Amino acid sequence: MSDHPAAKPRGGALTWALWGAALIGVAAVVYIMAQASTKPASEAPAPAAAPAAAEHDVARKLEHPADGQAPPAYAFYDADGKKLTPADFKGKVVVMNLWATWCAPCKIEMPTLAKLAKTYQGKPVAVVAVSIDKPEALAEAKAFIAQNAPLAFYNDPDAKLPWAIKPAAAGMPTTLILGKDGLERGRISGEADWSGPGAKAVIDKALAN
Structure with a gap:
């Protein structure tokens, strides 16, 4: 043991x-x-910032393929059927927007053009949105513009204005900036945000010249 x-x-x-x-x-x-x-x-991590809408900024998108050129003396019509040409707006900075009811980006940006028109009411600035809709779509086009006051209705029933400008429009929408001298000072192809600071900077610069 x-x-x-x-x-x-x-x-x-x-x-x-x-x-x-x-x-x-x-x-x-x-x-x-x-x-x-x-x-x-x-000390907490900052939330992710919303993606910037830089792709729609007017100042960034502005192109200059025809600066100094006069726009074509091509006639379009106001809501009363009066014949007009771009020269009828000489003395004002003109934002001439070519659009159509079948163009989704055109309809998206139109309220921002209306805001631009409101911002410059009483100043020598004209926002001229010219529909290239055919006669059978005129009622729809007029009703749409009526929802975007103070824009007035203009129409090119033959839809030839996009090809009359030189160089021709690359697509819809296309917007021309005309100086007070009536000459082109820039253009934008595609949708843009005309209510943002980039648009104001472009228009103010045109007004100053």
């Missing part, structure tokens, strides 16, 4: 050690969560 007492099993000590480690881990997680919930707003 041995004189040494039997060694006590060590399983109990090991179990307590494992439980202790687990409790420390849980405490650490709880501490981190508590710190995150009480973190000052100034």
